[in-house]
Amino acid sequence: MKVIITGGAGFLGQQLASALLKNNGLLFDQLVLVDVECPISPIPDPRVYCLMLDLAQEGAVKKLIDIDCDVLFHLAAIVSNHAEQNFDLGMEINFDVTRSLLEAIRNKKPSMQFIFTSSLAVFGGELPEIVTDNWAVNPQSSYGTQKAMCELIINDYSRKGYVDGRVLRLPTISVRPGKPNKAASSFASGIIREPLHGESCSCPVSCNLSLWISSPETVIRNLIHVAQIPAENLGLSRIVNLPGISVTVKDMLDALKEVAGQEVVDLIRFESDENINQIVASWPRNIDISRSLELGFSADHSFSDSIRTFIANELQ
Amino acid sequence: MKVIITGGAGFLGQQLASALLKNNGLLFDQLVLVDVECPISPIPDPRVYCLMLDLAQEGAVKKLIDIDCDVLFHLAAIVSNHAEQNFDLGMEINFDVTRSLLEAIRNKKPSMQFIFTSSLAVFGGELPEIVTDNWAVNPQSSYGTQKAMCELIINDYSRKGYVDGRVLRLPTISVRPGKPNKAASSFASGIIREPLHGESCSCPVSCNLSLWISSPETVIRNLIHVAQIPAENLGLSRIVNLPGISVTVKDMLDALKEVAGQEVVDLIRFESDENINQIVASWPRNIDISRSLELGFSADHSFSDSIRTFIANELQ
Numbered sequence: 001m002k003v004i005i006t007g008g009a010g011f012l013g014q015q016l017a018s019a020l021l022k023n024n025g026l027l028f029d030q031l032v033l034v035d036v037e038c039p040i041s042p043i044p045d046p047r048v049y050c051l052m053l054d055l056a057q058e059g060a061v062k063k064l065i066d067i068d069c070d071v072l073f074h075l076a077a078i079v080s081n082h083a084e085q086n087f088d089l090g091m092e093i094n095f096d097v098t099r100s101l102l103e104a105i106r107n108k109k110p111s112m113q114f115i116f117t118s119s120l121a122v123f124g125g126e127l128p129e130i131v132t133d134n135w136a137v138n139p140q141s142s143y144g145t146q147k148a149m150c151e152l153i154i155n156d157y158s159r160k161g162y163v164d165g166r167v168l169r170l171p172t173i174s175v176r177p178g179k180p181n182k183a184a185s186s187f188a189s190g191i192i193r194e195p196l197h198g199e200s201c202s203c204p205v206s207c208n209l210s211l212w213i214s215s216p217e218t219v220i221r222n223l224i225h226v227a228q229i230p231a232e233n234l235g236l237s238r239i240v241n242l243p244g245i246s247v248t249v250k251d252m253l254d255a256l257k258e259v260a261g262q263e264v265v266d267l268i269r270f271e272s273d274e275n276i277n278q279i280v281a282s283w284p285r286n287i288d289i290s291r292s293l294e295l296g297f298s299a300d301h302s303f304s305d306s307i308r309t310f311i312a313n314e315l316q
Numbered sequence: 317m318k319v320i321i322t323g324g325a326g327f328l329g330q331q332l333a334s335a336l337l338k339n340n341g342l343l344f345d346q347l348v349l350v351d352v353e354c355p356i357s358p359i360p361d362p363r364v365y366c367l368m369l370d371l372a373q374e375g376a377v378k379k380l381i382d383i384d385c386d387v388l389f390h391l392a393a394i395v396s397n398h399a400e401q402n403f404d405l406g407m408e409i410n411f412d413v414t415r416s417l418l419e420a421i422r423n424k425k426p427s428m429q430f431i432f433t434s435s436l437a438v439f440g441g442e443l444p445e446i447v448t449d450n451w452a453v454n455p456q457s458s459y460g461t462q463k464a465m466c467e468l469i470i471n472d473y474s475r476k477g478y479v480d481g482r483v484l485r486l487p488t489i490s491v492r493p494g495k496p497n498k499a500a501s502s503f504a505s506g507i508i509r510e511p512l513h514g515e516s517c518s519c520p521v522s523c524n525l526s527l528w529i530s531s532p533e534t535v536i537r538n539l540i541h542v543a544q545i546p547a548e549n550l551g552l553s554r555i556v557n558l559p560g561i562s563v564t565v566k567d568m569l570d571a572l573k574e575v576a577g578q579e580v581v582d583l584i585r586f587e588s589d590e591n592i593n594q595i596v597a598s599w600p601r602n603i604d605i606s607r608s609l610e611l612g613f614s615a616d617h618s619f620s621d622s623i624r625t626f627i628a629n630e631l632q
Contacts (some may be wrong), residue, residue, distance in 0.1 A: 087476065119333065123553035125448065136452045136467075138553055145472035149465045155454075158459035160403065236441035237454055 001028040003069045006055065006101075006123040007075035008033025009040070011178050012117070015220050016073060026071065027223045034064060035076065055097045065104035071113040071227050074101060077146070080121055080279065082182035083143035094146035099153060106162035113227055114154065118169045118239065119185075120212060124150040124282040131284040133241060133291055140282040141184075151239050158238050166226045171214040171244030172283075174252070174303075175310040183277040188213060189304065191249070191308060192256055195267040196315060204273035210285035212244040214299075215306035222297045229295060237243060243299035246286040255304040259311070317344040318384045322371065322417075323391035325350025325356070328433070331536050332389060334358040341540045342387065349378060351392065355491035371413045387429040390417060395553050396437055396595065398498035399459035410462035415469060422478035428569050429543055434485045434555065436528060437500075438464040442600040444562035447600040449557060449607055454596040457500075461551030467555050474547070474554050482542045482550065486532040488599075490568070490619075491626040500595040504529060507565070508572055508623060511583040512631060519527065519563060519588035526601035528560040530615075538613045545611060560616035562602040571620040575627070 003026065007013045017033055020026055021043045023168060031048050035041035038052040038105065053060050053191075065072075076085075083090030098116070105112045120143030122137040139145040154165035176189035187204050188211055194201035222242050234240070257265045289299065300306055319336065323329045333349055336342055337359045349355035351369040357364035363561035369376050371392060381388075389426040393399075393407065399406030399598050414432070421428045437460030438453040496631035504527055510517035538558050550556070563571075573581045605615065616622055 022498045128450075134444075134452045139468065139472065140552065142472055142474065142476070145468050149468050152453075152455065152461050152465050156458055159456065160458070236456065243467075 001026075001070045002030040002032065003028045003071045003073070004032040004034060004064065004069050005073045005075060006034050007077065007089040008050070009035035009037050010075060011215070012173075012219070013039070013073075013075050014042045015216055016075070016223055017048070019220045019224060021045050021048070024221075026227055028070075029066075032064075032069075035136050055100070056092050061097070061100040061104050065101065065102055065108050065112075067109045069109065069112055071115065072101070072105070073115045073161065073223065075117055075199070076099060077117070079118070079183035080141055080143040081184045081186075081276070082139065084141050084184075085147065085182075087142050090142050090146055095149055098150045099179055102153065102157050102163055102165075106157060110162050111164060114163045114165045115223065115226055116150060116154055116165065116167045117223075118147045118151050118167050119144060120169060120171065121279075122151065122169065123284050127284055130286045130288050131241070133237075134290045141279055144171075151290070155238050165238050166231075166237040167227070168222060168226055169239065169241045170219055171212045171242060173216050173219055174211075174213045175306060176216060177310070179312045184276050185211075187276070188252075191268050192252065192310070194310065195256065195264045196260060196268070196307075200267045200269060202269050202272060203249065204276040204309055205280055206272070206277060207250045207253070207270070208248055209250050209277065209281060210246055211280070212246055212284055212287055213242045213303070215309060217309060218243070218298050218300050225297055233295060239286045240270050240292050240295065240297065241289065241291040243292050244287065245303060247303050252303060253303070255307055257277045258304055259307045317342075317386045318346040318348065318382065318489050320348040320350060320352050320385055320388045321391060321422055322389070322391065324366070325353050326391060326558040327352035328490055328532070328535070329355065329389075329391050330358045331532055332391070332539055333364070335360050335536045335540060337364070340537075344545055346361045346384075347513045348380075348385075350512045371416070374479050377413070377416040381417065381424050381428075381504035383425045385425065385428055388417070388421070388540065389431045390414060391433055393433070394459070395497055396435070396457055396459040396504075397502075397592070400457050400500075400595070401463065402497075403458050404515065406458050406462055411457065411465055414466045416481055418469065418481075421621050422473065426478050427480060430479045430481045431539065431542055432466060432470055432481065432483045433462060434463045434467050434538075435553070436485060436487065436599040437595075438485065439600050443600055445480045445491075446602045446604050447457040447557070448551075448604045457595055471531045471554050476571065480547050481554050482545070482547075484538060484542055485555065485557045486535055487528045487558060489620060490527075490529045492532060493626070493630045500592050501527075503592070504568075507584050508568065508626070511572065511580045512576060512627065514583070516583045518585050518587045519565065520587060520592040521596055522588070522593060523566045523586070524564055525593065525597060526562055526564050527568075528562055528598070528600055528603055529619070530558065530632075531625060533625060534559070534614050534616050541613055549611060554610050555579065556613065557603045557605065559608050559613055561616050561619060562604065563619050568619060571618070571623055574620055575623045578592065
């Protein structure tokens, strides 16, 4: 069995590769990491093959997809704020490349699992206190629009038997290790990560803003879990709202104080960025997760625990 | 002012052109009817320009869109059953051509109104008794998927200021004049129209099946109305569920009997087509129209009245 991860040099791709190589659930002979910059295997392992490939280039998708592949994790994307600034690039990478991958799978191996990471950004406008599975998407960003279009096309390709698609709507991930990125939600990790590294950090949103978040460990566990569910369990929609926890920015800072003390929290400056605040405020604060729990997906216990896990994994 | 109608040779395009030429609301100097087969003006009028053009051909969209145009009614589409049978053609005409039109407008005249006819077929799966504005789309056909993707991209282009898009989700239209077509809903007019012409007709669905329908006259009135609404009245979503009335097939036959007598109803044979029944049964039976009524859209009075209007317009 062969598994491919697009966006394999990225944060999620690396964490997923690492978990797969530790044999957390999926058995495979070959793991292909593909990205526009050359990925490096997170753990030296003879099963890993690293491929530098721009999927938007003519012929690249056909080169990547072959009949040996059984599971494709399509994580490559232009993140939210970047897609808002560069509309055409977002359309190309987030939508057109996804469609090309689906079309190549349809032609070469329709039984292939295509696991796609969607986003809270598909929601927007009027939102209830708790978003249910039947609540309409109404994206207020180009990133959210592109993800929502991919959800639709993946559902239809799956219904037609052209692919075995599975879509996970990821909560905002916190605490992400590494550097800030151009995602509108980048601050949600930065305000924890940078102070824990002893660095000052700017928070662009209001303390009262509520977020729907998940630790990276839980997201990775859920990405591997979705590859192990029989397709028929998903019913008439391949889209799953993943479990998260609902916290305000203040809750996050209280948890940081609890785990690391006030002097760490004091490294955060509040510098409002109305653009970021508006995008993030348009996302759901809380989501009904009864279906995802029934399907066997995992939830975090608390944000304090997520901070402790981050410290254990990244700082020690 | 110049108005373009794509699908201008089709039933809706011809009815819309006819209404516009009778000066029902919009003032214009030129009306362009465009279609793959050469359209004919429904009324001889020097303002009409007929253009035979396949919008899927290289360069065709750029040829059509120019800075003189103020309102484009994009009605051209591959209908539901046809798009289900020919997936690639549906994607090309229903989605790719729409996207090309939007892109041409963005480049040439972003203030242009782009009026798009969407469909009940965006809904599917679990449905409540009355579908509300916030109920999630979950198309169970490729046609519905393609329409839902267009809705998303039109909303995003409008939000970005690349076009002034307006999307109407049309009820099933009954009674349509003319010939049967490849739409899954074609029977909903056929079971009234053919018997009124003294012809026998086959009904492929169950008598208990409920439909959400509108007369063509009301749909045309609403298509012209949407071009007269200030964009800001539409708020954060350019998508409007148009008013309709909820009837069972039995209600429709009772209305036919009331207007034309039992001997006309006796011309209908019931010959079940599970494929058609399943597609139509996946569409909403009833939709909350409070928003569309607030926006000034019109509703039919009763289906008997729709039959009487059909007889007055088409048979006398």
